[in-house]
Amino acid sequence: MxxxxxxxxxxxxxxxxxxxxxxxxxxxxxxxxxxxSARGYETLLRTIIGQQISTASARATWTRMQTMLGDTASPAAVLSASDESLRAAGLSRQKAGYARSLAGLVATGDLDLMNLPPDDEAAIAALIRIKGIGRWSAEIYLLFSEGRAxxxxxxxxxxxxxxxxxxxxxxxxxxxxxxxxxxxxxxxxxxxxxxxxxxxxxxxxxxxxxxxx
The missing domain is CATH 1.10.1670.40 (Endonuclease Iii, domain 2)
Structure with missing residues (x-):
């Protein structure tokens, strides 16, 4: 937190x-x-969904994602969803790719959001491996979700x-x-x-x- x-x-x-x-x-x-913000995968998924759209649009897309996926906290749900389903929920082709990048890294254990490196720059480097997550998004996550001082x-x-x-x-x-x-x-x-x-x-x-x- x-x-x-x-x-x-x-x-x-x-x-x-x-x-x-x-x-x-x-x-x-x-x-x-x-x-x-909460710590973990779901917060970063919401970050990707909300990029470059209004708060209202992001909220509506998230609601559709919850309905479509059933479990937005599970990377497997995104990985098993079809491109058509993700687009129907409101994700562009690019954002669908970003969501799959995040889900894949977490699902395989290549990115452990509960055990990011204690060094801030190393943690930022780990997060920006996710497609669609740049330095600003990584910094916001580390500040709002991990409380890095x-x-x-x-x-x-x-x-x-x-x-x-x-x-x-x-x-x-x-x-x-x-x-x-x-x-x-x-x-x-x-x-x-x-x-x-x-x-x-x-x-x-x-x-x-x-x-x-």
Whole structure:
């Protein structure tokens, strides 16, 4: 599971002591709620299904997949389903291939989601062997499903914008710069990422509160 409320608060309190910009961001946006997903195959299957479509479409496709497969937690169910059945559930040919890639790696034991390498970069490397799972998706899984404390999805657009706002930068910093700027936030960058998303979601309110009356 992801970082708990208590873990988030402890990490962000430590960061606020370390960096006045984080302290000010917490004052503006408040403490973020946790972001927690279940660990394992089913979460990654849902990730693949939800790529590049709306939340409503992803939910509808998942419901059809549950009806069609019967057991969405079983890789064998995807491997035994026909291409026609997967397309009828709403998966494109490409996503059906991605789902089979995930199911195959898990079914054969080539990917053990309950025992990913403890090193974050090694765990990311293991996950991106799945077709359709890139670095961002792997990082999100490790943060939300495993609660890895120092995961930092610097390629995320919202995080880049929020870091720029939090640190008072002009314009959106690049992924490379965001990675460099975060070095002093180790080993709590996962909590910093969750704060950044929260801060980004509160941008309108924060700007409105900052306007003079």
């Amino acid at each position: 992801g970082l708990s409320v208590d873990q988030l608060r402890e990490a962000l309190t430590a960061l606020a002591r370390l960096d006045p910009a984080i302290a000010r961001a917490l004052e503006r946006a408040g403490h973020p709620p946790p972001r927690i 120092d995961i930092w999805p610097a390629g995320d657009l919202a995080i880049q914008i929020a870091v720029g706002d939090i640190l008072g930068l002009e314009g959106r910093p690049s992924e490379t710069l965001v990675r460099t700027l975060s070095e002093s936030w180790r080993p709590h960058r996962g909590a910093a990422a969750i704060l950044a998303w929260h801060h980004y979601s509160m941008r309108g309110k924060i700007k409105a509160d900052a306007m003079p009356l």
